[in-house]
Amino acid sequence: MEEGLRERKKRETRQRIADIAMGLFLRRGFDNVTVAEVAKAADVSVNTVFNYFRTKEDLFLDRGEETEDLLARAVRERREGETAVGAVRRDFFESLESGDWRYGMSEGMDLFAQRVRESVALQSRVRMLDVQREERLARTLAEESDADHDDPDPWLVSAQICAVVNALTRHFAIRQMAGEDPARIRADIGRHAERAFDLLERGIGDYCARPAPGALSLP
Structure with a gap:
């Protein structure tokens, strides 16, 4: 049960970062947004972003x-x-x-x-x-x-x-x-x-x- 809760929170964090990143990418263009800006908007560190997504492109193509x-x-x-x-x-x-x-x-x-x-x-x-x-x-x-x-x-x-x-x-x-x-x-x-x-x-x-x-x- 505890493991399930932990995994759910990870999925929710990943989805929140991806949603925020996509909003920025669609508004401003992929090349005009940095990972640092995504991290700031999501209120996480850059390292946290890369813990969930290997590359910036994976942020855009999160599925x-x-x-x-x-x-x-x-x-x-x-x-x-x-x-x-x-x-x-x-x-x-x-x-x-x-x-x-x-x-x-x-x-x-x-x-x-x-x-x-x-x-x-x-x-x-x-x-x-x-x-x-x-x-x-x-x-x-x-x-x-x-x-x-x-x-x-x-x-x-x-x-x-x-x-x-x-x-x-x-x-x-x-x-x-x-x-x-x-x-x-x-x-x-x-x-x-x-x-x-x-x-x-x-x-x-x-x-x-x-x-x-x-x-x-x-x-």
Whole structure:
């Protein structure tokens, strides 16, 4: 019980620092805010900030671990009989319909994307996050499909899934930064996503399907 309280306080402190930092970054720009200013606004020391966040970029991308694991988690938690593509497709549309942040299609993402565009450091960090997400998905696909260590299929499938997700997210951000209504964009994205996932499913749709209970495995 005591350990649980301690962990909860740590999570709350981390979230408070991240929220304050994001407010400063969105108002003034990422490169115009120092870690010392974040620490002062959060009423903590600079060392405390770095105890929770390794770098300034991690302060901005405080949900980086969740984002990196997003697609791999969808595959790990897929339903009986559901394929890897089907699991990602379902998770994508659930997020799109609810306006959740995890696929970058929520309110306020235009300003978030603009701040990334303004900072070379953030652009580099986002690219690294994309690479790590693709690698994590590929390793999960390899584990879930019991692929040989030199089998390139998990990596090929991961690259295709990530390309679709990244293209849809980028399309949303560009249109929102141009001032279009997010609700209208999401409706259009839904149509584009249906087409994109249809194309994926025709090519790799049966890859890494989770067997139903009692189903016979084919040789």
